[in-house]
Amino acid sequence: MEWDRQRGTEGMTPSETRQRGNRWTLLICVGAILLFIGLGIAVISGVLDHRYFGGAPVERSLVFALLINAVLVYVGWRRHRAVEIEMHGRSAAEERARMLALRDPLTGFLNRRALSEAGAALLGAASRRDQAVALMIVDLDHFKMVNDMHGHDTGDAVLRAVAQAIAGVMPAAALTARFGGDAFACAFVFDARDPSTADHVASRVIAALSQPIEIDDLRIHLTSSIGVARSDFDGAGIDTLLRSADIAMYCAKKSGRGGITWFNRAMEHALIDRNDIENGLRLAIPAGQIVPYFEPQIDLTTGRLCGFEVLARWIHPTQGVIPPDRFIPVAEESGLIAELSLSIMRQAFAAARDWDPTLSLSVNISPTQLRDAWLAQKIIKATVEGGFAPNRLEIEITESALFDNLALAQSIVGSLKNQGVRLALDDFGTGYSSLAHLRALPFDRIKIDKSFVLSLLDNADSAAIVNAIIGLGANLNLPVTAEGVETDTIAERLAALGCAKAQGWNYGKPLSIADTRRMLAARGLLHTGTTDPDLSDLTIRRQVG
Incomplete structure (x- = not known):
């Protein structure tokens, strides 16, 4: 058997070594006790024989041997008890260590x-x-x-x-x-x-x-x-x-x-896809793969193009265009939404700097971003760097964004309003639709969720809700924008109800920077007519990325 230095003796643990030593101590004590008994009998017999029967006195060496033996028995017994107590303590400690290694100390369950x-x-x-x-x-x-x-x-x-x-x-x-x-x-x-x-x-x-x-x-x-x-x-x-x-x-x-x-396996595939999306976003945002697309907004009274809502699209090098419903929730969960949103804003502001000044941009802000006390400063800095006038910007927030910290949201909005930025309440009708929220912040516009607009002509409840929201906006002097307008018939109905603006596929799908510039150039709304749109698009993405 191989000698193990850590175990202290050949093939034996420290606990086994202590037990073996304690057995030897016990054997020595037993031997000493037996010797003490033998010597004691001899001394007592000699004393009795000398005192009562005139025998020879007990030899001093025998008495000394008895006394020494008595001391050895006492010392040995004390040593045996000390070793026994030590072994008991060590065994209890080892048992506790084993329990801690295998059991949860709070509940006693397995770890x-x-x-x-x-x-x-x-x-x-x-x-x-x-x-x-x-x-x-x-x-x-x-x-x-x-x-x-x-x-x-x-x-x-x-x-x-x-x-x-x-x-x-x-x-x-x-x-x-x-x-x-x-x-x-x-x-x-x-x-x-x-x-x-x-x-x-x-x-x-x-x-x-x-x-x-x-x-x-x-x-x-x-x-x-x-x-x-x-x-x-x-x-x-x-x-x-x-x-x-x-x-x-x-x-x-x-x-x-x-x-x-x-x-089920679909859950695992969804998790893998989500992790791939998150890892991809961490590379895509600084690489400029997340780009703005522009959805036209139309004045229903004049039919004139009055602005765009800025949307995010992921132009993946191998997968093509990834829709926002796949990566925006992941960006919010992973904390990347703020970086993504500011990247989109920088690109959009840089692209729109030479558009007709009557054209506005609407940008969505997530509830997560409204927890950032420096959000207003970051947005204004992005407008300055992009050469985009803040009074052409409209920030859209949802009711749910107001629940976490209304005081902070009021502070952020106040700073933006001081710079001329306008504020819209997005997806009104889908949340609590509380009048208190309309009073909590200085909104400039209400946006009707597209779920009501799409069923406006087919569902009496949706029609009643749309009519009520437009009437509420008129009473509060807040113009209303309808999302999801896909037909002329819906647009005409909204105009008849007094809706101010509309957006949706009836006016065209969201366009890339280059396609938006071509469209604006064709309408005479681009102030640099000699700029090649594809070259301008590439220049803007280099500036922000």
Whole structure:
């Protein structure tokens, strides 16, 4: 056997070495005690014989030997007890270390490492019995609010109660784990021919965690989202199952929280596509691949072109034009929307600097951007760098953008209004459509969502809503723009109702910078008629990118 320096003796751990040494100490103590008994009997017999029967006195060497032996017995016994106490303490410490290595100290559930090991064994056992393993990821919804409102001690108590509730509804031999935070995992064997068993267990977890949790004088209500994966469909390995269940859990949260979602391959493909989009955006924005397109806006009274709404398009080098509904949500989730929006604005302002000054630009601002206290300064800086007059700019915001921080939004809008920028309330009618929001900010225009405009002629409710919004705008002296106008008939109806402006495919699809310049040049609305549109487009993109 190879000598192991770290283990202290040949093939033995430090614990085994201590146990071996303690056994030798115990043997020496036993031998000393036996010797002490023998010497004691001899000394006592000699003393009694000398005192009562006139025998020879006890030899001093025998008495000294007895005393020395007594000291050795005492010292040895003390040493044995000390070693025993030390071993007990070390064993308890080793047991605690083992528990910490395999268990969550707060709930007593398995940790991720232990679940991986036990889960692999569970998968093997299920496979041998022609059964499947269901793995659930359970995540508490909005648990951060519990910590923020009541403190982390209360949060820990809630997590312990949640763990007890989960353990109480799990089938026998199920594995339960906590991954830290408010994420739990459960794995159990079920009959693959009857997946309703797993559904039933998941439903019991949802029901158990929906019950109020009482901590001291607090009564806390929680909901949970669960993602479920099964070994016979979604992966034979425990790590693959964990990943699949985690993807399903996030889909459950996106679907409204408080529900159960089974994993399917479409979720994985969607996740891969989303990650590809995000990674692509991080390269595309500085490379100038995200470019502005311009949707014409028409004055319904005169029929004159009065401006454009600026839209984003991704001109991908291999995939062609990527529509905004694919990359704008990803940009908002990943925090790239502010960089993307400012890039689009810079390009649009630079492109429109030599357009007819009567033409305005409308630009959408996301709720995320309104959390930036320096947004107004960034927008004004972009207009200055692009040579674009701020009074030709109209910023569009939705009602939902006002909920997070109305005071900050008012400050940003106030700074923009001081520079001559106008403000429009976008998609009015789809949100709360509250008059309080119209009073909260100094809006200059209301925009009707296209969902009402498209069904204006076919749906009496949509017609009533459009009529009411236009009437409200007239009463508040706020002109109204209708989005999604696709036919002359709808345009005529809107004009008859008193709508001021319209935009939509009835007036042309959104155009690139080059196509917009050609159109403006043909109408005499471009003040540099000798500039080649394609060359101008390339120059602008170089300036901003």
